[in-house]
Every structure is written in structure tokens, then in C-alpha cells.
Amino acid sequence: MSRDRRYPEEVSGPFESPPLSFIDRTDREMKLTPYDGSKEDKEALVQMYLDFDPSDRAQGIPPGQESRIRTWLDTILSDECLNVIAWDDQTVAGHATLVPDGDAYELAIFVLQAYQEAGIGTYLIKSLLGYGAANDVRKVWLTVERWNRPAVGLYKKVGFETSNAESFELEMAIRLHKDPT
Amino acid sequence: MKVLLGIGGADDSIKALQKTIDRATATNDELTVAIVENPNADRTPNEVEDAVQKYLDEAKLSATIRHVEGDPGSRLVDIAETEGYEEIVLGGGQTSPMGKIQIGQIAEFVLLNSHKTVTLVR
Numbered sequence: 001m002s003r004d005r006r007y008p009e010e011v012s013g014p015f016e017s018p019p020l021s022f023i024d025r026t027d028r029e030m031k032l033t034p035y036d037g038s039k040e041d042k043e044a045l046v047q048m049y050l051d052f053d054p055s056d057r058a059q060g061i062p063p064g065q066e067s068r069i070r071t072w073l074d075t076i077l078s079d080e081c082l083n084v085i086a087w088d089d090q091t092v093a094g095h096a097t098l099v100p101d102g103d104a105y106e107l108a109i110f111v112l113q114a115y116q117e118a119g120i121g122t123y124l125i126k127s128l129l130g131y132g133a134a135n136d137v138r139k140v141w142l143t144v145e146r147w148n149r150p151a152v153g154l155y156k157k158v159g160f161e162t163s164n165a166e167s168f169e170l171e172m173a174i175r176l177h178k179d180p181t
Numbered sequence: 182m183k184v185l186l187g188i189g190g191a192d193d194s195i196k197a198l199q200k201t202i203d204r205a206t207a208t209n210d211e212l213t214v215a216i217v218e219n220p221n222a223d224r225t226p227n228e229v230e231d232a233v234q235k236y237l238d239e240a241k242l243s244a245t246i247r248h249v250e251g252d253p254g255s256r257l258v259d260i261a262e263t264e265g266y267e268e269i270v271l272g273g274g275q276t277s278p279m280g281k282i283q284i285g286q287i288a289e290f291v292l293l294n295s296h297k298t299v300t301l302v303r
Contacts, residue, residue, distance in 0.1 A: 059281035072280055101278040108279050143281060168284050 005104065005163055007139045007173045012159030015130030018084050024118040028088055032127045035083035045073060045085065048092035053113045058145055059169065062110065075099075076108075082135055084128045086111070086120055094120050096128040104139035104173075105132065121154055129158065133176040140176065143169040184210045185266040187249075187257040189219025189287065190229045193272030197302035198233060201270050202240045212244040215260065217253035219287065254290030261297045273301040 018032040035041050049062045049069045057064070063072050076097045077083060082105070086094035093115035098105040107128070111121050132140060141163065144151050155172050164171035186201045188194035198214070205212040216229050224232070226248055233246055249256045261269050269291055274284040284292075284301075292299055 059277075059283065061280050063280075075280060097279070099278045106277055106279045106281075108281070143277070143283065167286070168289055 005139075005141055005171070005173055007104075007141075007163065007175050008159070008161045009175070011176065011178060012174050013129060013133055013176060015126045015133060015158075017130035017134045018127045020123075020127060022123050024115070024120050024123075026118050028115075028118070030093065030120060030123070031087040032123060033085055033087065034131055035077060035085055037077075041085060042073065042077060044087075044090070044092045045077075045095055046070060048095060048110075048112055049073070051112060052110065056110075056113065058148075059143065061108070082128070082131055082137070084124060084131055086115070086124045088115065094124045096124045098128060098132050098137060098140065101141070104141055105137050107140050107142040122157070125154065125158055129174070129176060136177065138175065138177040138179065139173065141171060141173040143167075143171050146170045182208070182210045182268060183266045184212050184268050184270060185215055185257065185261050185264075186212060186270045187215045187217055187253065187287070187291070188229060188233075188272065189217050189253065190222030190224030190226070191219060191272060191275060191285070192223070193275055193285075193302070194219075194222070194229070195232060195272075197270060197272040198236055200302045202236050202242055202244075205244070206240050206242050212242070213266070214244055214246045215249045215257060216246065217249045217257065217287065218251075219253060219285075221285070253287045254294070257287070257291055258295045258297075261295060266297060268298045268300060269295055270300045270302060273303040 018034050021031050024030050052062055063069050076099055080100050082098040084096050085092055094111040096109040098107055109125050160172040160174045163173040214233050216226050271288050274282045
């Protein structure tokens with residue numbers, strides 16, 4: 001996984017860092033907070049992934065069974081990773097994560113079906129990128145299934161550019177800070 | 182069954198090797214291990230051959246080992262179709278730091294072009 005990736009020269013942003021609140025397109029008041037390492041946050045995330053529609057899985061994640069969900073969350077909620085949670089009161093509506101990969105980070109975002117198409121993904125990814133930029137993350141990449149036009153559109157809108165179109169999945173990348181000179 | 186296992190030197194290939202040898206031991210499959218040149222792999226073809234021999238010895242299984250030169254995907258499909266194999270077995274892909282499964286270019290080619298059954302080992 002350590003082969004060279006191309007990143008845009010241009011820095012994207014600035015993006016606002018969490019915590020922040022917004023009203024979604026169906027008038028729900030949503031809150032965005034960084035994952036605080038608490039048991040409560042983790043259990044709320046487990047519940048979101050238990051409720052996740054399997055047809056929205058991508059490249060094997062989120063996994064389908066509770067034990068696998070927990071093992072997977074243990075990896076992406078570890079100290080080196082950056083996580084932002086979208087809350088509707090006590091319910092997790094969405095979750096976005098940055099996982100270290102050499103000198104860059106891999107990004108993924110998940111929005112629960114009942115909360116899709118309400119603009120939440122846009123707020124969530126922007127606030128994760130803001131949180132990343134505030135924590136000195138320079139470069140971020142992701143893969144997305146090429147037929148997933150809404151997701152590709154969202155990534156392009158916030159500044160991701162296609163970095164590799166030769167695989168099964170489309171690879172996209174964004175820059176949050178310039179390389180040190 | 183006559184099985185063609187195609188492996189490069191990536192981690193998923195080694196996992197496919199172990200599982201395929203276990204299965205061949207249980208089912209008496211006639212196994213050929215084709216070692217291909219995968220420029221993205223962490224191991225050289227000779228290191229892969231050593232690993233293959235080691236697992237075969239441990240399982241007390243005999244299998245044909247051959248080195249395949251040229252484009253891995255098209256060569257595997259060609260060998261399977263012209264030499265009477267019933268199944269091609271390949272590694273099931275690498276996993277990103279996030280845990281996303283990513284299918285390699287060899288598997289992609291074989292899946293789309295093979296007229297024989299293809300198994301990806303997870």
C-alpha cells in the first residue's frame with residue numbers, strides 16, 4: 001500500500017474545525033464533534049454500524065457482524081487516527097475518519113441511510129478535513145467505487161482530484177498543507 | 182479437480198497459497214502453483230518458490246510449481262484454458278490502512294477474462 005500517490009499542488013480549504021452545529025435540509029439540528037475516546041462515543045458508533053444498510057457497504061467496510069465491527073472500530077478509533085461524529089441528539093447519523101498511511105492519511109465517510117441526501121455528508125467531510133488540517137495532516141487520499149456518482153461529486157466539490165483511474169476503484173487525493181521546503 | 186493457483190509475492194498471495202494447499206490436502210485436488218511476476222509484490226519469485234515448497238512439505242502435498250513469465254493475468258487465463266484446468270485461484274486483494282479491500286490488477290484481468298471458474302481467497 002506504500003506506492004507513490006499523486007497529490008494536487010494546490011492547498012484546499014480552509015475548512016472549519018469541529019465542534020460545530022448546523023441545520024440539515026430536513027430541518028434537523030445536527031452536531032459535529034471529534035471522537036473523544038469515551039466508551040459512550042464508541043458504543044454510539046457501534047450502534048450506527050449495526051443499523052447500517054449492507055447495500056451501502058464499500059470494499060468490505062463497514063463489516064457486517066458486531067464482533068467484526070468492533071475489531072474494525074478498534075483500528076480506526078486508535079490514537080493516531082482522527083475521527084469526527086455527526087450527531088442527531090444522542091444518535092450517530094454519520095462518521096468520518098482519517099487513518100494514517102505513511103506521510104498521508106486515508107479517508108472514509110459513512111452516513112446512515114435515514115440521514116442521507118440531507119447535506120450532512122458535505123458538512124461532515126469538510127469538518128473532518130478542518131480537523132485534519134488543524135492537526136497538521138498534509139495529504140489525504142481515498143478510494144471510491146466509480147459508479148458512486150453522488151460520493152465522487154461530494155469529494156470533487158470539497159477539492160479532491162482524481163489521482164488514479166486505472167483500478168477497479170477510483171482513487172482521489174487532496175492537499176491540506178504545502179510540503180515542507 | 183485440476184486447480185491453477187496463481188501467486189505473486191504480496192501478502193494476499195501467501196494467504197491464498199496456505200488455504201489452497203489446505204483445501205487440496207482435503208479434497209485431493211490436482212494442484213499447480215504458478216508463480217507470476219508481480220512488480221508490486223514484496224517478495225521475489227525465488228522467495229515465493231521457497232515459501233511454496235515449505236508449505237507443500239509441511240502439508241506433505243505434492244504439486245507442480247512453475248514460473249510464469251510475461252503479463253501475469255493473460256498468461257494465467259491462457260494456461261488455464263489451454264491446459265485443461267477447471268479453476269483459477271488467486272489472492273483476494275490487499276487491504277488499505279482503513280480496512281478497504283482492494284482488488285489487484287491481475288485479479289481484475291482474470292475475473293473479467295477467464296472462461297474458467299475463478300476463486301478469490303479471503
